[in-house]
Amino acid sequence: MIKAILGLLKFLLISVLSLVILVVAYINFHPTFGAAPNAQSMAKIERSPNFDGEHFKNLVSTRAATIGVDNTQPKKDIDRWGLLKKFLFPPEGKNPSQPINSKALVPLKNGDFIWLGHSTVLFKTNDTTLITDPVFHNAAPVPFAVKPFAMTHTPRIEDLPFIDAVLISHDHYDHLDHRAIVQLRSKVGHFYVPLGVKAHLLRWGVPEHKVSEFDWYEQSRIKNIELVFTPSRHFSGRGVLNHRQTLWGSWVVLAPQLKAYFSGDGGYSPEFTKIGQKFGGFDIAFMEDGAYNKRWQGVHMLPEQSAQAAVDVRAKVLLPIHWGKFDLSTHQWLDPVKRITQAIAKYNATKPLSQHIQLATPQIGEVFRLEQPPQTPWWQD
Numbered sequence: 001m002i003k004a005i006l007g008l009l010k011f012l013l014i015s016v017l018s019l020v021i022l023v024v025a026y027i028n029f030h031p032t033f034g035a036a037p038n039a040q041s042m043a044k045i046e047r048s049p050n051f052d053g054e055h056f057k058n059l060v061s062t063r064a065a066t067i068g069v070d071n072t073q074p075k076k077d078i079d080r081w082g083l084l085k086k087f088l089f090p091p092e093g094k095n096p097s098q099p100i101n102s103k104a105l106v107p108l109k110n111g112d113f114i115w116l117g118h119s120t121v122l123f124k125t126n127d128t129t130l131i132t133d134p135v136f137h138n139a140a141p142v143p144f145a146v147k148p149f150a151m152t153h154t155p156r157i158e159d160l161p162f163i164d165a166v167l168i169s170h171d172h173y174d175h176l177d178h179r180a181i182v183q184l185r186s187k188v189g190h191f192y193v194p195l196g197v198k199a200h201l202l203r204w205g206v207p208e209h210k211v212s213e214f215d216w217y218e219q220s221r222i223k224n225i226e227l228v229f230t231p232s233r234h235f236s237g238r239g240v241l242n243h244r245q246t247l248w249g250s251w252v253v254l255a256p257q258l259k260a261y262f263s264g265d266g267g268y269s270p271e272f273t274k275i276g277q278k279f280g281g282f283d284i285a286f287m288e289d290g291a292y293n294k295r296w297q298g299v300h301m302l303p304e305q306s307a308q309a310a311v312d313v314r315a316k317v318l319l320p321i322h323w324g325k326f327d328l329s330t331h332q333w334l335d336p337v338k339r340i341t342q343a344i345a346k347y348n349a350t351k352p353l354s355q356h357i358q359l360a361t362p363q364i365g366e367v368f369r370l371e372q373p374p375q376t377p378w379w380q381d
Helices: 003-030 038-048 080-086 178-186 199-204 271-279 302-310 335-348
Strands: 111-115 121-125 128-132 163-167 188-196 209-214 219-222 225-232 250-255 258-262 282-288 317-323
Touching: 111 219, 111 317, 121 250, 121 258, 128 250, 163 225, 163 271, 178 199, 188 199, 188 219, 188 225, 199 258, 199 335, 209 219, 225 271, 250 271, 258 271, 271 302, 302 335, 317 335
Parallel strands: 128 163, 163 188, 188 209, 258 282, 282 317
Antiparallel strands: 111 121, 121 128, 219 225, 225 250, 250 258
C-alpha cells in the first residue's frame, strides 16, 4: 500500500514538473510572448520621464501590480473566486446566445469608418487608411482561450485593404494580436507603437523600417496627417516578468478633414480634459467601454466614466469600443452599450442641442460616416 502511494506521488511529481517545464518553455520560446527591447529602444526607454528605471508609471497613482487590482479597492476585498467562477460558468446573458448579426467588409471611401469589434476601428481620411489595435484572433496567448464571439460575418484580414498606418495602444493580448500582425506585415505601410512594443513586432518579422515607437506626446506625420501618442491610465505586459516594461497610451489623429481620438485602455483620468483642451476637441472619439468591473476602474472605465471622458475630450461623436467581441469581464455582453447609451442621453438632456454628443452604435462591419452616425439598437434583435 505504501509502495503504491509512493509510486503515485512520484508520478504526480513528475507530471507537475513536466507541466512546469512545458509552460516555461512555451513562455520562453513561443513568439506570441514577444521580445525584450534592443539596445536602441532601451536607450530611449531609459530617457523617458515616464520610466522609473524598472517600470513605466501612470500620471495618476494607480496600483496595477496584478490584473484587476488598483488603489480604489484593498487587495483583501477582492473576491477572486467569484470573478473566476463567472468566467468558467458564465450566467445567462453574459455571452451572446447566437451569432452576432454583423456586416461583410466593403471598400472604404474618405470619411468612412468601420468598427470591427473590440478596439479595432478601420477608417479612411485624406486618402489614407488607418486601423487601431487590429485584433482578429484570440485575446490570449493560447489558441483555445478567449475566442471571439461567433458572428454572421466574421471580419477577416484577407478582406482588409492596404493599410497605411496601424496605431497600437499597448501590448495586452486583446490589443496586440501576434497572428494578426504576422498576417498584416505585407499589407501595412507603417506601424506606430508605444515605447518597448517595437521589439515584439521585430520578433514577428516586421521590418524595422516599418515600425516607429513613441513616448507620450511624441508625434509623427503621414500624408499630411499628424499622429500624436497621448497618455492613458493603464498598464502593460505579455509575459510573467515584463509587467509595465512597455508603455501604454492613446492616439490623436489630426487630418485636414478629421480630428479623431482613440482612447486605448485605461481608467478615468484628468488627462482627458487636458487632451481635449490641447487639441481643441475631436470630431469623433473611439472610447473604451467594456471589460470593466467596479474593482477595476483604476485601469478600466465604467460606461458612465467613458461617457464623461467623451465630454472631457470634447468629442462631437462617441463610438464605444472594447466591447462586443470577447468575454473579458463579469458583466453581461450588452451592458456596455446599454449603460453608455443611457449616460449620453442623460448628459444630452441637460445641454442645448448644439452641445449634444452623438452616439454611434454601428454593427460590427457596418460602414458609417460622421454626418449620420448609426444609432439603431441592432443588439435588441
